[in-house]
Amino acid sequence: MNQSAKTFPPPPSAESDDALRTETTTGAIGYRLRRAQLSVFQKFLAFFDEFKLRPAEYSVLVLIDDNPGRKQTEIAEVLGIKRANFVTLVHGLEERGLVERIPSAQDKRANALHLTEAGRAFLATAQARHARLEEETVQRLGGPAARAQLLELLDRLI
Amino acid sequence: MNQSAKTFPPPPSAESDDALRTETTTGAIGYRLRRAQLSVFQKFLAFFDEFKLRPAEYSVLVLIDDNPGRKQTEIAEVLGIKRANFVTLVHGLEERGLVERIPSAQDKRANALHLTEAGRAFLATAQARHARLEEETVQRLGGPAARAQLLELLDRLI
DNA sequence: TATTGTTATACTCTATAACTATA
DNA sequence: TATAGTTATAGAGTATAACAATA
Numbered sequence: 001m002n003q004s005a006k007t008f009p010p011p012p013s014a015e016s017d018d019a020l021r022t023e024t025t026t027g028a029i030g031y032r033l034r035r036a037q038l039s040v041f042q043k044f045l046a047f048f049d050e051f052k053l054r055p056a057e058y059s060v061l062v063l064i065d066d067n068p069g070r071k072q073t074e075i076a077e078v079l080g081i082k083r084a085n086f087v088t089l090v091h092g093l094e095e096r097g098l099v100e101r102i103p104s105a106q107d108k109r110a111n112a113l114h115l116t117e118a119g120r121a122f123l124a125t126a127q128a129r130h131a132r133l134e135e136e137t138v139q140r141l142g143g144p145a146a147r148a149q150l151l152e153l154l155d156r157l158i
Numbered sequence: 159m160n161q162s163a164k165t166f167p168p169p170p171s172a173e174s175d176d177a178l179r180t181e182t183t184t185g186a187i188g189y190r191l192r193r194a195q196l197s198v199f200q201k202f203l204a205f206f207d208e209f210k211l212r213p214a215e216y217s218v219l220v221l222i223d224d225n226p227g228r229k230q231t232e233i234a235e236v237l238g239i240k241r242a243n244f245v246t247l248v249h250g251l252e253e254r255g256l257v258e259r260i261p262s263a264q265d266k267r268a269n270a271l272h273l274t275e276a277g278r279a280f281l282a283t284a285q286a287r288h289a290r291l292e293e294e295t296v297q298r299l300g301g302p303a304a305r306a307q308l309l310e311l312l313d314r315l316i
Numbered sequence: 317t318a319t320t321g322t323t324a325t326a327c328t329c330t331a332t333a334a335c336t337a338t339a
Numbered sequence: 340t341a342t343a344g345t346t347a348t349a350g351a352g353t354a355t356a357a358c359a360a361t362a
Binding site for chain 2: 021033034039055063070130153156
């Protein structure tokens with residue numbers, strides 16, 4: 001699995017004047033997690049540049065599509081988004097004609113969230129693109145087994 | 159920890175009115191990465207509550223300790239922090255008496271960063287605490303082999 | 317001309333309080 | 340009393356532009 005030698009810091013004797021010693025920092029799990037997450041999100045943003053779609057917006061569209069008619073609070077809570085902040089997010093999607101807020105008949109306080117026809121078409125394209133991104137990511141990981149391994153390990157950190 | 163099996167979505171036939179279908183969203187690598195990273199950072203913040211220390215500040219202290227005398231730009235760049243934003247960060251550490259900015263003799267534009275005596279003492283305590291956090295995290299992962307596996311997989315995502 | 321540290325500024329994300337209308 | 344959606348606001352984190360001093 002591991003090619004060979006993990007490049008170790010310059011031997012303690014060789015005090016180079018340019019390379020910094022980063023082992024202590026990069027040895028931390030949280031640090032590596034953060035760097036990886038930032039990198040993956042950067043790739044997402046670049047990959048979805050023409051879609052003008054952020055990761056959070058994409059997950060909201062997917063979640064509404066899989067759970068049409070749900071309240072804002074329900075969708076927001078699943079994603080760990082505060083309902084106050086979710087207002088702005090869903091408002092943006094509504095302005096783009098992708099999402100509808102339909103006043104609930106049973107509970108006049110609530111809005112039932114639905115994708116518009118345009119929203120469904122948009123999401124279908126986005127999901128096809130996302131599938132290619134995931135595919136590429138799985139390849140980088142080393143295949144489906146490596147992906148499953150990663151997801152399992154990540155779950156243990158929550 | 160986990161009661162029994164991985165709770166799968168309600169079988170397609172049983173359309174419960176409360177549980178949401180989240181498989182599509184949670185199947186994405188980026189989504190899981192983000193959730194895990196947020197969780198790990200939350201644990202860091204809780205664990206270092208009395209230290210009033212954020213992950214970025216901790217990594218800066220570690221990096222200065224391992225590379226005393228380096229310029230702000232060098233430390234900032236390694237951590238992916240813009241030098242403009244690094245000014246505020248290092249200023250805070252200086253105000254707390256942990257870091258010194260010593261004007262460089264060779265390059266009068268630059269500040270050489272050093273830990274103060276108090277900074278070294280503080281970092282020693284923080285690192286001991288961090289070691290316990292890492293230990294706990296490794297246990298959650300399933301041991302040192304699982305940790306190595308995770309770091310290897312994360313590296314492939316960068 | 318280029319770099320270092322700095323200031324100013326803006327934009328995103330996130331968090332809390334408080335309001336309204338309903339329940 | 341509690342909840343759903345909303346507004347306002349404040350705090351981080353991050354990004355760019357521009358400047359003075361120095362290289």
